[in-house]
Amino acid sequence: MKAIKNRLVIYSGIIIGLNLLLFGVTSxxxxxxxxxxxxxxxxxxxxxxxxxxxxxxxxxxxxxxxxxxxxxxxxxxxxxxxxxxxxxxxxxxxxxxxxxxxxxxxxxxxxxxxxxxxxxxxxxxxxxxxxxxxxxxxxxxxxxxxxxxPFYEQIRNKKGFITLNLVMNLLSVFLIYMLYRAELKKANKKVQADIKAAKNIFDSKLYEKDKNYEIAITELKAKHHDEIVQKELEVQKSLEQNHVEITDETRISILKKISNGNKKVFPINDEVIYISYYHPDAKIYSKSKDERSFRSSLSDIMTAFHVDFIHLNRKVMLNKAYIGNRNHVTLIESGKKLKVILKSKTGEEEVEVTNACRDAFIQLLANNNNLIEDKAAS
Known part of the structure; x- marks a missing residue:
């Protein structure tokens, strides 16, 4: 939208400049x-x-x-x-x-x-x-x-001047409006293209579970187990290098903070599908247990526990292990918005992926090679 506003300012300046030029030439x-x-x-x-x-x-x-x-x-x-x-x-x-x-x-x-x-x-x-x-x-x-x-002054008292002036001003307003519509349409097309690309990635790459293909991948993993393990270690090492190192002391400190603020025992492990935040509590949604609430911020959870999460928006973060599991995560296309349906034992919840998180989410989909294996279930 900022780019559209900048272009409209430029177009308006051009129209005003042309009017001033006409006034100067005809003076x-x-x-x-x-x-x-x-x-x-x-x-x-x-x-x-x-x-x-x-x-x-x-x-x-x-x-x-x-x-x-x-x-x-x-x-x-x-x-x-x-x-x-x-x-x-x-x-x-x-x-x-x-x-x-x-x-x-x-x-x-x-x-x-x-x-x-x-x-x-x-x-x-x-x-x-x-x-x-x-x-x-x-x-x-x-x-x-x-x-x-000047020309404007000469024609001011002539017949039809008011009508002509009104028509010219309406044409200028109409021109600016059409330029705005064109820029807005261009921006909407880009958003639709991003959503469509994410949909294609989600459907054609991450959730292709053809049975024959699954058998072939399983056999390939059995034959080349050591090579796959090595690649997984390399990927894990690369991910660790891209994140800020968190010391054990920091994790312990945050865990104490969370424990002191809650009386109930709560699990944060691979069973957790996603966590949502409703001030001042965080709600845990998992595969085998009902919804649970405890007092903590999302940032403290991400820091204290070894579960790898990704933000879908400011209030919801998803366990990355479930990206390739259609039973728990489904991508839907909703007009100009990108949304996912998250399924837990408690039920289903439709969550919007905001613009701030969309690029990282789409990139994760594109880079995810675990199309078949349900890591969270293993």
Whole structure:
């Protein structure tokens, strides 16, 4: 699962990086698809209409501002991303009062346009407002022929942007989900393969008890008894070298500790099939005797006694001598989990082999050559 999380972090980083790259690439200037001369002509014609001049003549400042705003809104509606501002200075007929109004397209200001005039290739102009020979003010326009708005900002107010943005985000989430499913499926396949391998080893190697094969092995052992004994000694020596040496003093000390904590006599010998731990007691399950309980930890049992155990999980350990005995140990496949059925005189118990113990358990199955001989029964 840790590997899956790492991959998802990488995939998410790639998606975010691509979005940032797209934002950076599309932040360059673009030229609006608009003839600037047509725009200038429209502004000139607009401020010379009778309705606009009537508002100027009557010193209707709000009316003049509304008229300019209408022109600006029409420019905005034309989906042009370049900024534009129109500034009107109106004075009354007696030249005593004067008002100033400025209207700009969405996102633009007069200061922004004039301070970046070179970069925006700003086009400016001034129109005199006259009634007859009388000058009643001026109209100034500032039109940028380029826009520096990033691509995301340019399309923000366009139709369908919200839908497009939602679809893109959903696609990103879906992509991450599909990547997660793919990684999880890959991990599940590995677990299933491990379980299947253990099942195959268990069925095809450890529990093949064909009668003819058993007779052949028995005869072979009779003929080569000395050689087999020598090999068993070599294997035992190898196992002893792979374990930490435990002194007799240590064993005696732990035995005293266990004895002091229990009033009953208990057997720990080859009869024991497996031991389970339920705090603070350990329960012994054997071939010929009922379940017994005594107070001790599993680690103390493994250290104090000469029976060779292997952990199936944190609470259960199995006598290795019964690995090749189908009458007492049966491997089953349960979905993604590896389980064994342990049989004693008390009954049957289904035990899960945890991930921490699975590799050692499978390795023991693969290396076990005592496929026929029931060591625990001998």
């Amino acid at each position: 360059t200037t673009v030229t609006p698809d608009k003839n600037i001369n047509i725009t200038r002509s429209i502004i000139t014609a607009w401020v010379h209409t009778d309705s606009f001049l009537d508002r100027v003549y009557t010193y209707n400042i709000d009316g003049v501002s509304d008229s300019i705003a209408t022109l600006i809104n029409a420019y905005n509606a034309d989906s042009i991303d370049a900024g534009m501002c129109i500034s009107a200075t109106i004075q009354n007929f007696n030249n005593r009062d004067q008002e100033h109004r400025t209207n700009c397209t969405t996102g633009a200001t007069l200061t922004q346009l004039t301070s970046n005039a070179k970069e925006l290739e700003l086009v400016t102009g001034e129109i005199q407002l006259k009634v007859g020979a009388k000058s009643l003010g001026t109209v100034e326009y500032y039109i940028s022929t380029k826009s520096t708005a």
